[in-house]
Amino acid sequence: MLFYLLDIDDSAEGIILFGVTEEGKREKFVDSSYRPCFLVLPSNKEKAIEEIEKIIKDNSLPVTEITEETKIFYGEEKNFIKIYTKRHQDLQKVRDAIKVLEAKRGGSGSIIDEFEYQTSAYRMYLAEKGLSCLSWLDIEIRGNQVKSIKKANRASPKLKILAFDMEVLEVKRGNPSIVMISIFGEGLSKVITYQEAKYSINTIVVKDEKELIKNFIETIKDYDPDIIVGYNTDLYDMPILRERAKQLKVDIGILSRDNSGITLSKRARFTTARLIGRVHIDIFNFVFNILSPMLQSEQLTLKNVSQELLGDTKLDMEYEDILQAWDKGHEIDKLAKYCLKDSELVYELTKMLLPDIEELTRITGQSLFDTSRMPYSQLVEWYYIKKAKQQNRVIPNQPKFDEIKQRQQTTYEGGFVKEPEVGLHKGIAVVDFASLYPSIIATYNISIDTLNCSCCKDNGYKIPDFPYWFCKNRKGFESQAVEELLIKRLELKKQLKKLDPDSHEYLLLDTKQRALKTIINASYGYYAYPASRWYSKECAQAITALGRYWIKEVLKKASEKGFHAIYADTDSAFLRVNSKEAVEEFIKEINQNLPGLMRLDLEDFYVKGLFVPRQIGGVAKKRYALLDEKGRLKIRGLEVVRRDLCKFARATQQEILKICLIEEDIPKAFKYLDERVKALRQGNYDLKDLVVYEQLSKPVSEYKLISPHVVAAKRLLEKGIPVGEGSVIGYIIQKGSGSISERAYPIELADPSKIDIDYYIENQVLPTAMRILKVFENKGTLF
Known part of the structure; x- marks a missing residue:
């Protein structure tokens, strides 16, 4: 039968394959053919086998077989010892037991090193079989067991994609609650909440937060999406959903196709949220890891990214507006539209970016879940691992x-x-x-x-x-x-x-x-x-x-x-x-x-x-602006040369750049800068244009160097407003004593009458403008 592999996992039964049949049915099958093993490079093969067998026997290690195999190791053919274990998780245990034979560890020196004991079972399975997710397979089935498997060629089936977004407020101090969830997919667009209002969009009003989560889970069950997408959902939405469901005793197992719910795991500095069998993609990861070098914006918020890629953006609503809307029960319809718009933007971003992620999945030969989260280095690594397996080469170890x-x-x-x-x-x-x-x-x-x-x-x-x-x-x-x-x-x-x-x-x-x-x-x-x-x-x-x-x-x-x-x-x-x-x-x-x-x-x-x-x-390297024959500007390194730049400073620099490059009217450019400085001094500005946005890359408590956005985040936490890893903090600098960081206030708590205008002029507007005008300083007046 033909089977489109969507997701993969490993269990005691074997490798679990989740996917779509030729008839469009969502199925899972088990391949028990995978045998966990690792390689040992000996210096003396006979002695090494003898010593390894003794260690296995003395320690009753779960080894099923020991064989010999010739493999290519950095271009040369070498004889290796191959050790098979009962379970994949036994590889590390057996390896740890025999590594004492290495000379560098004080052993006999009969073995030099061990390889291929660190990789997860399903990843190694894909590499060894030369398969990848999002590919058609021709498989022979007996019951739910795979008896044979090979690649097949056919056009990809249409997968069901569902985007979601949550609004989370600290209704009770220290206890974040989900007050609204929006869902957007083909043929489905709705908001679930538990506050009555006159809604102008499809909104389901339920009894409370518990019923909200239940309704969301039921929607997932009925729609049965293959892919669930969100923006920053690994770090924010999924962990909160999992915790709130646990506290409210709501079963969310159905989110995964093996009924395991949300599986959280730590990868390097970041948390991932997996829905086994039903792929969860946090589209922010792909934007952050792969697209960010090509984007103009350094603040990779949904607002900025969707504006740049889609020409569409979020509805305008700050956290304080959301909090007041919920507390006072007014503008709830606006909040619902705001929430739904986020899901719609995520869905449209996914439609745009998913084809690229799917192709990278096929090139690397790995799962869609994993590939969507891979930085450049891992994409290359897994492509090399796939090629190494094809050529009977040994995969080098990860460095210590x-x-x-x-x-x-x-x-x-x-x-x-x-x-x-x-x-x-x-x-x-x-x-x-x-x-x-x-x-x-x-x-x-x-x-x-x-x-x-x-x-x-x-x-x-x-x-x-x-x-x-x-x-x-x-x-x-x-x-x-x-x-x-x-x-x-x-x-x-x-x-x-x-x-x-x-x-x-x-x-x-x-x-x-x-x-x-x-x-x-x-x-x-x-x-x-x-x-x-x-x-x-x-x-x-x-x-x-x-x-x-x-x-x-x-x-x-x-x-x-x-x-x-x-x-x-x-x-x-x-x-x-x-x-x-x-x-x-x-x-x-x-x-x-x-x-x-x-x-x-x-x-x-x-x-x-x-x-x-x-x-x-x-x-400066890579700091220039070019005007092509069609009148289009190509700008590198000028608009966002520092992370702590507000919109007012960037807009000033951009306009000066156009005046200098296109009009070549340098006196006009100096005059324009003078006008912008006067506008600040006279209060002719929008407060939002002075906000600086930076993202928290880890929990606030883990920061050693206290930068402005961290201080602003702490002030939010003190007021009971939930922020954490992945949150984008908008702040302004107010007058007062202390460093710039100590005078950083989140926009939600800012006092417009205390804005430090001198800071913005001296540290934001003038430096960015003068990067351009310094070229022409003999033609105008410097401040």
């Missing part, structure tokens, strides 16, 4: 804490930077290498197992300024893995050029190439990531050295052509040129001499560009 700390102390030279020439320039061509570092990895065969190989000492790929070379005779593991993705993406981009951009096929292929790009561009950083399984300072150094060599070559060739380099950074160069045609010819000549998969592109041609200085001497 001390090793990570040691790696964190290691530094090396990064990309080449030619500091920009401050001022206004005209006729700028920006050229850049397509995926510079990944293409270097593929072209120069950069891998741990090809580094300084014995066969290519005199004729390998030599690295400028380093005693490194890479093999020319056999392809390295990481190099091959990255090259595969690069070639796939190039093929997809060729196909895209032949398709109508509005066609369904175009959208599908574009999603695939974006997902490939995400992992491709993270491959270099993974070498330098301290917690990487495939960490290599030498490989990272080699890549950046070659990157520096090639960008310098481009600058040298550009100079020979009569182009003037205004600025260069890592993989791109900003050239003042005579014509676009001359640049295109220049790029063509460069590409004829580039090796392998390396390629130089014309990013765009710009009519004008403004490059600004640092605050204190020198100039």
